[in-house]
Amino acid sequence: MLKKIFFCPVCRGIAALLLAAALWLPFVHLFYDQSAANYHSPDKIPPLAMSIAARHIALWTDPELRRLELEKMRSRNAEWDFMARCFFVWSLGNMGLRDPEMKPTVLPVMDAIIDETVRLEKEQGIHFFLMPYAKYNEFKMQPPRSIFIDGEIALMLGLRRLIEDRDDYRTLHRERIDVMLDRMQKGPILCAESYPDECWLFCNSVGLAAIKVGDFLDGTDHGEFFGRWLESAKKNLIDKETGILVSAFDLSGKSVSDGPEGSTIWLVAHCLQVIDPEFAREQYWLARKQLKSSFFGFGYAYEWPGGKGHDDVDSGPIIPIINLSAGSTGLAFLGAASFNDQEYLTSLYRSLEMGAFPLPTGQGVKYCASNAVGDAVLLYSITQGPAWQKILSGRQP
Amino acid sequence: MTDQIPSPFKARLFTSWGFLYRALLIIFVFAMLHLAGLREYTSFITGTTSGGYLDLLGMTYFIFYALAVFLAPILLLAAAFLALLERFWPHVSMQSEAK
Numbered sequence: 001m002l003k004k005i006f007f008c009p010v011c012r013g014i015a016a017l018l019l020a021a022a023l024w025l026p027f028v029h030l031f032y033d034q035s036a037a038n039y040h041s042p043d044k045i046p047p048l049a050m051s052i053a054a055r056h057i058a059l060w061t062d063p064e065l066r067r068l069e070l071e072k073m074r075s076r077n078a079e080w081d082f083m084a085r086c087f088f089v090w091s092l093g094n095m096g097l098r099d100p101e102m103k104p105t106v107l108p109v110m111d112a113i114i115d116e117t118v119r120l121e122k123e124q125g126i127h128f129f130l131m132p133y134a135k136y137n138e139f140k141m142q143p144p145r146s147i148f149i150d151g152e153i154a155l156m157l158g159l160r161r162l163i164e165d166r167d168d169y170r171t172l173h174r175e176r177i178d179v180m181l182d183r184m185q186k187g188p189i190l191c192a193e194s195y196p197d198e199c200w201l202f203c204n205s206v207g208l209a210a211i212k213v214g215d216f217l218d219g220t221d222h223g224e225f226f227g228r229w230l231e232s233a234k235k236n237l238i239d240k241e242t243g244i245l246v247s248a249f250d251l252s253g254k255s256v257s258d259g260p261e262g263s264t265i266w267l268v269a270h271c272l273q274v275i276d277p278e279f280a281r282e283q284y285w286l287a288r289k290q291l292k293s294s295f296f297g298f299g300y301a302y303e304w305p306g307g308k309g310h311d312d313v314d315s316g317p318i319i320p321i322i323n324l325s326a327g328s329t330g331l332a333f334l335g336a337a338s339f340n341d342q343e344y345l346t347s348l349y350r351s352l353e354m355g356a357f358p359l360p361t362g363q364g365v366k367y368c369a370s371n372a373v374g375d376a377v378l379l380y381s382i383t384q385g386p387a388w389q390k391i392l393s394g395r396q397p
Numbered sequence: 398m399t400d401q402i403p404s405p406f407k408a409r410l411f412t413s414w415g416f417l418y419r420a421l422l423i424i425f426v427f428a429m430l431h432l433a434g435l436r437e438y439t440s441f442i443t444g445t446t447s448g449g450y451l452d453l454l455g456m457t458y459f460i461f462y463a464l465a466v467f468l469a470p471i472l473l474l475a476a477a478f479l480a481l482l483e484r485f486w487p488h489v490s491m492q493s494e495a496k
Contacts, residue, residue: 012479013411020474028466076445316444326443354466357439368436371445 029297032353036342039349039382045099048365049382052375053095055364056088059372060109069372077313079148080373082129085113086152087376090387093159097386103163110160117156118172121149130195131313137196140251141183147192148200150176151207158213159387165217177214180207181225189236189253190229197250198257201237202264205271212274216391226275234279242305244286262291262301262328263314266335270384273338274391284339291328292344298354299347300324301332330374333381338388352378413479420472427465430458 039048059065073080092106120128126146127134139145154176157169183192184207187199192207194200208229211222236253237245244260245268258264265287272280290305300322303315307323316326329351336345352358357368367375405422408414438455 009409010411012482013416013475016416016475016478016482017471019478020471024470024474025467028470072445313444317442330443355442357436357462359436369439369442371440371443374443 025296029347029350029354032298032350033346034349034353036346040337040342040345043098045095045102046382049091049095049379051364052379052382053091053364055361055366056372056375056379057105057109058363060088060113073372077131078129079131079313080371082117082149082152084372084376085117086156087373087380089113089156090159091376091379091383093156093163094380094383094386096163097390098383107160107164110156110163114153114156114160114169117153121153134195139193139196141186141193144196145179145183145192146194146203147180147183147207148194148203150180150192151203151210154180154210155206155213158210158217161217162213162387162390170218173210173214174218177211180211181222184229185225187251187253189232189249190225191232191249191251191253193251198248199251199253200248200264201233201245201268202247205268205275208275209271212391213387216395219395230276230279242286242290244290244305245283260287260290260305261309261314262287262303262325263316263331265291266301266328266331270334270338274388277392281339284335284341287335288341288344291332293322293324294347295322295324297347298351299332299344300351301328303328326374330370330377333378334384337381337384413476413483416472416476416479420469420476423461423464423469423472427458427461427469430461 037046039046059069070081070084073084089110092110096103096106096110126144126149129149130146134146154173157173157176160166161169161173180192184190184204187193191199191201191204194203208226212226214220215222232253233245237249237256239246239256239260242260244265246256246259247261247264248258249256265283269280269284269287272283291302293300293302293307302323303309303311303318303325309315311318311325314327316330318325329348333345333348333352335341336348352367356370356374359366359368367378370378403412403414405418408418410416410419435454435458438451439459441452441455442459
């Protein structure tokens, strides 16, 4: 056998290729390793966050750049425009809390984004930030509102107020909280609609976090509601096979349209950290078990447990064979960072360096493969921490 | 690796020169695509497509990038292994070529 390999040119070539692959592939990831100090710091804003934020602050202060960027995203999905705003404001909120010297830089940008988002919603209606199918059916609860919009705007307002309170934002924040609470409590399983007869746990968990921020800021207490919500979620929304919370269901909670998926659960676990840290941690590790994967040391995430399933607008394109989902992998950064999972985070950052095509620009680093919402999620994953820590430490008497 | 340098167009695939030329070709094409600025168009990966030929350029860049990172070094290493084999056991390649 060995003699045959030795004297057959093709066999020799194939053997050389296999040997070379065995030597190269296990080590290629070493060329993409980043210093953890670039994206993780317990007491200051990491350099990568400053670099990403610098570019996006430039986008938000240059109307022409902003128009081009938002048009590019809106042409694909209006939700992305909205989510890019929200994740970016949440990131700036955490940056302002982490480093008070950043306040004069981040507050005007946060306010500009919040004001413009609220104005657009008021002038154009909720459908401006929703996908077109929101118009095809009636919301079960009237008047039509989406907890996707209410929750994320409320959290923007809440994190802005955490840095420095403002009377007008307090009013807006409290109004959104009241609307969300009213609709969630009317829902049979304490969840409100994101789209007509379609409740997304992503949006409801953001709503819960925004309510919790309100409790911290205004001294209200919705602990009893959170307790009932958790009880209902554990009873109605846990996937029996994996133990992970499902993603989408009808208002009654009886029909699940999307089971556990990466583009939802990583953020849900992050938001539930301020509601029930233990349950959130348990959900993160269950999700990690089902969704984490790697390719020669490059970490990524599946959209669906075990990598089985189709791509959709939330998962983003799924790379065949390895079943990498861009949407789930992007949000996995947030999950891993929230739960201080350094092993997974390190492998994800390798993938970012390898597959997101970073390009240094005069305004900061640009990930060519990404878009504004991808950058904003990444920035939030790097900066998150101070807001949740502040809330979990409780109100000062 | 034999002393005579074969033409890149005539080198057979499963030879040290064949592997070397293909690795260099991949690296050269990727370098050209990179210098042409095609890295900018890789946003199709996250679904932010232009819907036009720019996406094709981005895909082409992505494919050659993956080939340059994963395949070209393997081809170079394999070429080195075969060259070592030919240098230290020249009768092996001569016998196999005689067949």
